[in-house]
Amino acid sequence: MGTLKKPGHIAIYLHCLFNGGIERVILNLTRNFVARGVKVDLVINFPGNLFLWDFPPSVRIINLEAEKILTRVPKLVRYLRQEQPTALMSANHFANEVALLSKHFAGLPTRVVVSEHTHLSQEVGNSSPLTFKHWSPLTARLFYPWADGIVAVSQGVGEDVAAITGLAAERIQVINNPIEIDEIIHKGKEPLDHPWFNSPELPVILGVGRLEKQKNFPNLINAFAKVRQVRSARLMILGEGSERERLEYLIRELGLENDVAMPGFVRNPFAYMARSTVFVLSSSWEGRPVVLGEAMALGTPIVSTNCKSGPYELLDGGKYGELVPVGDTEALAQGILKVLSGQTKPADPAWLAQFNLEGTAQKYLDILGLTECGFRSAVPVK
Incomplete structure (x- = not known):
């Protein structure tokens, strides 16, 4: 396994920790990043089921204490300004939108990569118009163009994101979920x-x-x-x-x-x-x-x-x-x-x-702007 010549600092932002597949993906990626010498912060609005997951001891767990929706952006902005990670990766709604808004208000060059783990159109079709989830296509269309990188976990999800946001397919990179x-x-x-x-x-x-x-x-x-x-x-x-x-x-x-x-x-x-x-x-x-x-x-x-x-x-x-x-x-x-x-x-x-973890983790590091030779220039995806 290669190591980064210049240590990187990645923040991974999640709504909270449940008992699902996204958490397992993040756990596997985090372990690989740490093994490569990357500093990782796991930033969460509130812990949820944190006790169920064994993250490496070197991973800092940052609890924003932001159960109320309106507190999330200002608290994530404060974290970004204090810690200034090289890159911020978020997963799913509405963590992706919060991450993008927070970079905007923080006024920092932090590279933000959003990852979509579900077929959004199907999820919205099965949700009530009274829930926030029902409005996620609109928020994705508004904010995903701000992302430095967009990851979809399958070709179908990538096509769905492109259709919802109106973004070119080339803006969206498909990266398989890793299997350890x-x-x-x-x-x-x-x-x-x-x-x-x-x-x-x-x-x-x-x-x-x-x-x-x-x-x-x-x-x-x-x-x-x-x-x-x-x-x-x-x-x-x-x-x-x-x-x-x-x-x-x-x-x-x-x-x-x-x-x-x-x-x-x-x-x-x-x-x-x-x-x-x-x-x-x-x-x-x-x-x-x-x-x-x-x-x-x-x-x-x-x-x-x-x-x-x-x-x-x-x-x-x-x-x-x-x-x-x-x-x-x-x-x-x-x-x-x-x-x-x-x-x-x-x-x-x-x-x-x-679907091996090593290859998947490298693809994430690439889109996050880090490589085995150090930092990649934080140029937005065209």
Whole structure:
């Protein structure tokens, strides 16, 4: 691994820390940056679930104490003026807009790179007009042109950002979410104390993600009910979120209490993935779901909705997993049954190699204006 001849200072700005894929991407990138000799500040409005994530000890956690929306820009401006990082990277709404506004008011040459991790048009289409999220295309159109760099985590997300903002496609760089394959495989081998994985005659179907509307876990639970009509199996969903009560009610309504488990967020989901018979992504929309790459790395067979926009790209059009229509419970159940019958599509190691952390981290350092030879000139993307 190369090291920077001139140490850089990167600030990574997030709304807060949840229990999702963005956090895992940021964690992996941060570890790589630190290993290269880069100084990293993790700047957050408030901690959220900070205790769930093991960032390197050298990473400074800057809590802006900015739970109120109107306090975020002035507090981030104050941080930028005091610390003057070489570059600031933000992720998703409305952290991206706050980062761009803060650079504007700070009056500093700090290079600001915004990263889009979701298919914004789909997210807005599924949100209420009464929420801030519904207005994110307008704010993106207004503020993204100010960015020194724009990252999209999939080709589909990049095309969506270009369509929403009116920016040329060349302004948007697609950088895959990294897959730390060696670490994933190592953690997949760690002991797992759960009785369901001691009964190989009963296959375990696994879903992982925040318990939110986007992930459409009701579709997975309903599909599992159809699977149960054909053969015995169990379903486990890892994650936490606002939909828990609704999902628990649906499980009781379908009489599946003994065969569906939702243990919440776990520190090592890879031990569960590695021992599951099939991994299912039931989302209504995604950017580039990290969990699909992790399941591929572990060799766990995959069934995924063909939602916009990441699964099709990650699974190479269905070559490395079953793709089914969004919201089609019957198709999802049939896809699961197909895998349970032994019809699997393992990923080619050469395909996985393109998602390696080292290469991904270097692309981020390049767009942030840092290279192994020192700083790159902070020239805005044309």
